[in-house]
Amino acid sequence: MLKSETNQFTKVKFKLKENTMATPGIDNASMNNLIAANSPDQASSGQKKTWYEAMAAALGSSLDAQASKIESLSQAAVGNDTPSSLLAVTTASQKFSFMATSASTAVNSAGEGNKTLARKE
Numbered sequence: 001m002l003k004s005e006t007n008q009f010t011k012v013k014f015k016l017k018e019n020t021m022a023t024p025g026i027d028n029a030s031m032n033n034l035i036a037a038n039s040p041d042q043a044s045s046g047q048k049k050t051w052y053e054a055m056a057a058a059l060g061s062s063l064d065a066q067a068s069k070i071e072s073l074s075q076a077a078v079g080n081d082t083p084s085s086l087l088a089v090t091t092a093s094q095k096f097s098f099m100a101t102s103a104s105t106a107v108n109s110a111g112e113g114n115k116t117l118a119r120k121e
Helices: 003-020 028-037 050-078 083-120
Strands: none
Touching: 050 083
């Protein structure tokens, strides 16, 4: 692994710890744990991941967890067509939408930053 990749990964992890505006549904501790689990040093396939791939994997894991929650709420609402059960599904779906938008924005912003950095070097 390149030293610059390690430094970038550390900077991203540090910024997540210091960030006061959390992504909806994704707390900083969970995100840091997911990124650490997917860090370049922890790649299970034998191929090392970049910090960018680790961030995307962590965001994807958070989205998977929210999708599972929606699925379980939906199954519980079958045959129980009460406003509260339907509202719970709608709320979880809306939260997923917010999370997906935030994840997309984070990945796109980091990608654009990398592109700009590559142009300057």
